[in-house]
């Protein structure tokens with residue numbers, strides 16, 4: 001019993017010393033997510049392979065334009081393991097991004113994925129910012145058919161430059177890329193980050209911080 005525990009601890013310690021930047025590789029043909037399992041693992045528990053159906057590998061409706069009448073003028077339809085159980089363990093997912101005229105997909109980051117974006121319709125300004133200390137903005141105007149890559153973890157954004165609707169499709173290198181929208185995380189956290197901390201961090205007046213916090 002004791003030695004079992006020792007081996008387990010050693011295994012845990014050794015696996016913890018590896019840092020994988022992306023989702024781990026699958027060890028079987030598929031592991032369709034069973035969202036109802038109470039077991040907690042890194043990923044989602046597999047459904048019994050004998051019970052797996054074709055529909056577990058299917059998501060429908062990505063042809064549909066989404067409603068962009070909101071504060072930012074964009075709408076992201078994610079197809080991750082939460083919407084498509086068959087994605088579990090495959091290290092891949094996608095999204096449809098609709099833009100109203102002049103709409104933006106606000107600065108955000110995916111903690112677990114690199115993103116490759118294709119413009120299907122419209123003209124889109126894109127950019128990402130490199131990490132400290134350079135914080136260099138890498139930016140470009142994309143036309144229909146252009147493909148652009150946002151490196152894993154870096155803050156990036158998109159803006160529709162056209163007078164019509166724009167559409168992009170994104171592929172991401174994780175079944176569960178995660179999204180951290182900078183404005184929401186910094187000014188709309190639950191509970192609030194103390195305003196004096198943000199005032200100092202943003203080198204501004206505390207009332208400016210309160211004003212921004214009130215919008216999130």
Ligand SMILES: *[C@@H]1O[C@H](CO)[C@@H](O)[C@H](O)[C@H]1NC(C)=O
Pocket residue numbers: 065066067068069070074075076
């Ligand atoms: C995105 O569009 C769907 C359907 O068009 C709508 O139900 C949803 O509220 C929209 N999301 C946002 C953030 O506007």
Ligand SMILES: *[C@@H]1O[C@H](CO)[C@@H](O)[C@H](O)[C@H]1NC(C)=O
Pocket residue numbers: 067068069070
């Ligand atoms: C889009 O969303 C807005 C705001 O929620 C709503 O007023 C409008 O009716 C929606 N449009 C459609 C076509 O559903």
